[in-house]
Amino acid sequence: MTANGPLSGKNILITRGGKDGEKLAAQIEALGGTPFVVPMVSFRAYADLSASVFLRKLSAYDWVVFTSKNGVRYFLEACSRAGIACEHLNINWAAVGKKTAACMEQSGLKVSFAPRKFTAKDFAREFLRSGHRASRVLLPKGNLAGTEIADFLRKSGIIAEEWIVYETYMPEGAKEKLTRLLGREHIDFALFLSPSAFRHFKGALEESGMDIAGLSTRIAVIGPSTRQAVEKAGSRAAVCPDEYTVEAMLGALCDFVRLEEK
Structure with a gap:
């Protein structure tokens, strides 16, 4: 972890699993952040x-x-x-x-x-x-x-x-894992790489009796289709890059944090 990186002190939820989730977690650690991986989507x-x-x-x-x-x-x-x-x-x-x-x-x-x-x-x-x-x-x-x-x-x-x-589909046990995480950690940002990941996240919260509007967690999305899903649910994406890639999303997230902390 980079102690003085642009994401230093930030707890960040990663909703993508597998190798992509592991890679994203490593990137966040390199930027100084603390990643928490709770996959909201899986594929078959x-x-x-x-x-x-x-x-x-x-x-x-x-x-x-x-x-x-x-x-x-x-x-x-x-x-x-x-x-x-x-x-x-x-x-x-x-x-x-x-x-x-x-x-x-x-x-x-x-x-x-x-x-x-x-x-x-x-x-x-x-x-x-x-x-x-x-x-x-x-x-x-x-x-x-x-x-x-x-x-x-x-x-x-x-x-x-x-x-x-x-x-x-939503991986087995994802809802319980998410609920436990939010109960013990303050999450600064949640990253969503697809509309389905956000919908599953929102659904898991609602099934657990939690209101997404009551969370202080800010939302970062990879592109416009995911942002539209967030907005349709009555929420707001704080971060959405101009180029729809993971690297651009992380860059936009770092820029957002820098501006916020000025």
């Missing part, structure tokens, strides 16, 4: 009854669009089980977000298009303006993901089909 493969149909006609799509690393992971797992080597298919691959693009490249999928900004709306606009041609597009996604990209493409006359390859 989704048994979509249409999976065999999507796999059978995979070569008919000229573009496959991923909006998350989990979309890439569970799509490739489904293809692997079916004996399909995706890197050999004559398909254009597109990504929303740097981390998604990096995950695709590491998995052997060459990214042919990625928007400068990371929201679904930005992707759809930039894709159509870029001159890329598409007649049939597949979007592997999670069960809670929005339909903005598919809706936009359909309005432009493109066939856009959505395949749910994974589902998001």
